[in-house]
Amino acid sequence: MKSIAKLKSGSYILPIIIVSQFACTSLWFAGNAVLDDLVLKTGLGTEIIGYVLSSVQIGFILGTLVFAIFMIADRFSPSKVFMFSAFSAAICNMVLLFQDISNTTLFMARLGAGFFLAGIYPVGMKIAADYYEKGLGKALGYLVGALVLGTAFPHLLQGLKLSEDYSIVITITTLLTILGGATIYFMVPDGPYRKPSKVLALRAGMALFKIPAFKKAAIGYFGHMWELYAFWAFIPFAIKTYNSIHISHLPFSLWTFSIIGLGGISCAIGGHFALRWGSRKVALISLLLSGVLCIASPLFFLLPSYLFLLAFCLWGMFVVSDSPQFSTLVASAVPLELKGTALTLVNCIGFSISIISIQLLTYWLEVVDSSYIFTVLSIGPILGIWALRKGGLNK
Numbered sequence: 001m002k003s004i005a006k007l008k009s010g011s012y013i014l015p016i017i018i019v020s021q022f023a024c025t026s027l028w029f030a031g032n033a034v035l036d037d038l039v040l041k042t043g044l045g046t047e048i049i050g051y052v053l054s055s056v057q058i059g060f061i062l063g064t065l066v067f068a069i070f071m072i073a074d075r076f077s078p079s080k081v082f083m084f085s086a087f088s089a090a091i092c093n094m095v096l097l098f099q100d101i102s103n104t105t106l107f108m109a110r111l112g113a114g115f116f117l118a119g120i121y122p123v124g125m126k127i128a129a130d131y132y133e134k135g136l137g138k139a140l141g142y143l144v145g146a147l148v149l150g151t152a153f154p155h156l157l158q159g160l161k162l163s164e165d166y167s168i169v170i171t172i173t174t175l176l177t178i179l180g181g182a183t184i185y186f187m188v189p190d191g192p193y194r195k196p197s198k199v200l201a202l203r204a205g206m207a208l209f210k211i212p213a214f215k216k217a218a219i220g221y222f223g224h225m226w227e228l229y230a231f232w233a234f235i236p237f238a239i240k241t242y243n244s245i246h247i248s249h250l251p252f253s254l255w256t257f258s259i260i261g262l263g264g265i266s267c268a269i270g271g272h273f274a275l276r277w278g279s280r281k282v283a284l285i286s287l288l289l290s291g292v293l294c295i296a297s298p299l300f301f302l303l304p305s306y307l308f309l310l311a312f313c314l315w316g317m318f319v320v321s322d323s324p325q326f327s328t329l330v331a332s333a334v335p336l337e338l339k340g341t342a343l344t345l346v347n348c349i350g351f352s353i354s355i356i357s358i359q360l361l362t363y364w365l366e367v368v369d370s371s372y373i374f375t376v377l378s379i380g381p382i383l384g385i386w387a388l389r390k391g392g393l394n395k
Contacts, residue, residue, distance in 0.1 A: 141271020
């Protein structure tokens with residue numbers, strides 16, 4: 001009885017959410033990690049790889065749009081929404097195991113996985129916000145760190161070459177997603193700070209932009225998202241480019257895992273700094289450093305391999321350490337009954353922006369030297385710094 005009381009009081013809640021978030025988001029980049037195998041299996045041409053990479057993002061945008069418009073995370077039990085979404089995403093992921101899979105089926109499977117991830121990532125943050133009124137920046141630092149590690153995990157599985165058949169990556173991420181969804185449902189009750197919305201207000205989400213603090217935090221987040229997922233998606237390409245320039249053999253799957261995974265650690269570290277400095281300052285410093293690395297990125301390809309990898313590892317840390325702090329600023333700027341809708345809405349718009357930057361980099365490959373493609377991502381940090389420096393965000 002004592003352990004149950006502790007669980008309901010929130011003592012064990014954050015570790016449970018962290019583990020579940022990691023498990024469920026492991027399928028986010030599962031298709032990306034085995035993309036070369038899927039291209040061979042389906043006959044997809046390399047010219048449309050950008051569209052395949054973007055399919056999960058498009059699904060996530062559609063999902064977050066639906067979740068935001070109908071205020072699902074605020075009107076229904078977040079734990080139940082999380083479980084249903086996890087099980088549905090797992091089913092979509094399993095489609096990649098089909099023996100005969102067409103280009104359309106592959107695209108729709110990844111689209112579906114992205115759609116239901118809208119009930120995992122922002123809803124997981126909503127659950128955390130329902131438990132942690134104070135120290136939310138630290139809590140979300142660990143939570144987004146789990147998302148980052150989950151995102152990187154398929155690259156680790158592929159890099160370890162546990163099987164000559166890519167299906168092991170898909171199988172493991174599917175099972176982890178089912179386990180994560182069930183864990184949230186059975187072990188995380190609705191939080192003490194949850195204030196459900198009793199009325200459906202279809203325009204509630206867009207009305208939030210009338211709140212100055214929310215608007216500034218959202219714009220900063222959008223600048224961050226311009227850079228983040230395009231950088232993640234093209235890390236394997238950057239390493240392959242370096243290998244071709246220097247005739248080296250850096251293992252791109254393992255290094256992609258390391259570069260993305262270090263961002264999970266930096267999210268947690270940034271959460272601790274946010275307790276002392278505030279979320280705004282941590283986000284501002286992260287944006288500044290990642291923006292500098294964007295601009296300097298062409299020089300990285302001229303460096304010895306250990307310095308090239310060091311530069312990308314640092315970039316992998318700073319490119320995402322601001323993410324949980326933006327979510328904290330967003331959640332802190334809106335009424336309790338609209339936290340879920342606010343987090344889902346900014347995710348929807350932010351991921352829409354990431355689609356544009358991913359497609360731009362895909363096009364950019366045909367226009368500029370490969371070592372220069374990342375420079376265009378500096379637009380995002382510049383926009384984010386502009387929004388944060390305008391003031392009005394004191395947390």
